[in-house]
Amino acid sequence: MKICVIGCGNVARVLKEKLEEELVFYDRHPEKCKELCENCFFEDPIEMFESGCDLIVEAASPKAVEELGLEAVKRADLLVLSVGALINEELREKLIKVAEESGHKVYVPSGAIAGIDAIKALREVGIDEVRITVRKNPKSLGVETSEEKVLFEGSAEEAVKKFPFNVNVVATLKLASGAPVKVRVVADPKVDRNIHQIEVISKASNVFIRVENVPSPYNPKTSYLAILSVLRTIKEIAKGGVLRVGT
Numbered sequence: 001m002k003i004c005v006i007g008c009g010n011v012a013r014v015l016k017e018k019l020e021e022e023l024v025f026y027d028r029h030p031e032k033c034k035e036l037c038e039n040c041f042f043e044d045p046i047e048m049f050e051s052g053c054d055l056i057v058e059a060a061s062p063k064a065v066e067e068l069g070l071e072a073v074k075r076a077d078l079l080v081l082s083v084g085a086l087i088n089e090e091l092r093e094k095l096i097k098v099a100e101e102s103g104h105k106v107y108v109p110s111g112a113i114a115g116i117d118a119i120k121a122l123r124e125v126g127i128d129e130v131r132i133t134v135r136k137n138p139k140s141l142g143v144e145t146s147e148e149k150v151l152f153e154g155s156a157e158e159a160v161k162k163f164p165f166n167v168n169v170v171a172t173l174k175l176a177s178g179a180p181v182k183v184r185v186v187a188d189p190k191v192d193r194n195i196h197q198i199e200v201i202s203k204a205s206n207v208f209i210r211v212e213n214v215p216s217p218y219n220p221k222t223s224y225l226a227i228l229s230v231l232r233t234i235k236e237i238a239k240g241g242v243l244r245v246g247t
């Protein structure tokens with residue numbers, strides 16, 4: 001499999017370390033790609049897409065999904081990590097339409113959270129409400145405070161606008177549940193992990209999930225679990241396989 005990666009940051013670096021597949025890269029900072037892989041980067045994203053990708057992995061930003069998502073999915077299957085971009089219904093529908101027309105898929109991995117399997121199943125009976133508290137060290141949220149501080153309470157849509165690099169998981173919950181998602185973002189100097197606490201209320205089950213994630217090596221905003229989730233998704237795509245575990 002040839003994998004084309006948008007973004008030469010933290011996620012890309014770990015993918016390069018851990019994957020045996022052929023990898024090529026694009027970033028708006030070519031020097032970052034050069035550092036990662038001297039002979040396997042492109043300065044132009046379209047040239048990279050045209051180079052024959054089996055899978056395009058977006059690991060850059062919600063803006064990158066807006067700018068490059070349609071061009072990418074026209075040419076290959078697309079894995080989106082900056083899921084916040086997909087909360088915009090117009091962009092999401094366009095992406096799905098282009099994917100359908102070109103015979104490609106759009107993958108959204110579970111990323112930094114767990115429980116997407118149960119949430120998808122509960123959708124069958126309708127989910128009344130999803131609540132999530134995102135708790136991170138102030139440094140990860142770009143603020144300074146010596147005490148625990150609630151930075152935000154509101155809807156998924158507002159949250160992804162306000163914290164584009166910290167609450168992509170909120171958009172994943174919204175897409176998986178189809179329900180309103182109530183979000184709290186808390187800066188907490190006492191924590192050194194990225195903590196996601198999720199409650200799902202429905203007729204069939206109430207589900208309580210708490211994930212305490214170690215930050216990833218090159219970007220503390222991004223949990224290491226998010227990268228492991230991408231790695232596993234890529235491996236399952238590459239392997240095909242007949243046994244599918246999980247909803």
Ligand SMILES: NC(=O)C1=CN([C@@H]2O[C@H](COP(=O)(O)OP(=O)(O)OC[C@H]3O[C@@H](n4cnc5c(N)ncnc54)[C@H](OP(=O)(O)O)[C@@H]3O)[C@@H](O)[C@H]2O)C=CC1
Pocket residue numbers: 006007008009010011012026027028029032058059060061062063064065067081082083110111112113164165166168169172218219221222223226
């Ligand atoms: N779904 C999930 O659960 C999770 C998703 N994420 C998201 O995954 C993405 C990748 O994370 P990570 O690797 O840690 O991020 P990094 O900031 O380490 O790397 C991203 C790289 O992509 C570049 N980039 C950003 N926007 C564009 C663009 N429009 N065109 C070209 N290059 C661009 C960045 O440049 P510059 O520095 O100039 O912006 C940077 O070099 C982020 O959006 C992050 O928020 C992270 C954790 C969990």
Ligand SMILES: O=C([O-])CC(=O)C(=O)O
Pocket residue numbers: 112164165166167168169170194195213221222223224226
């Ligand atoms: O990695 C995390 O803990 C969550 C995150 O940054 C995001 O959802 O964007």
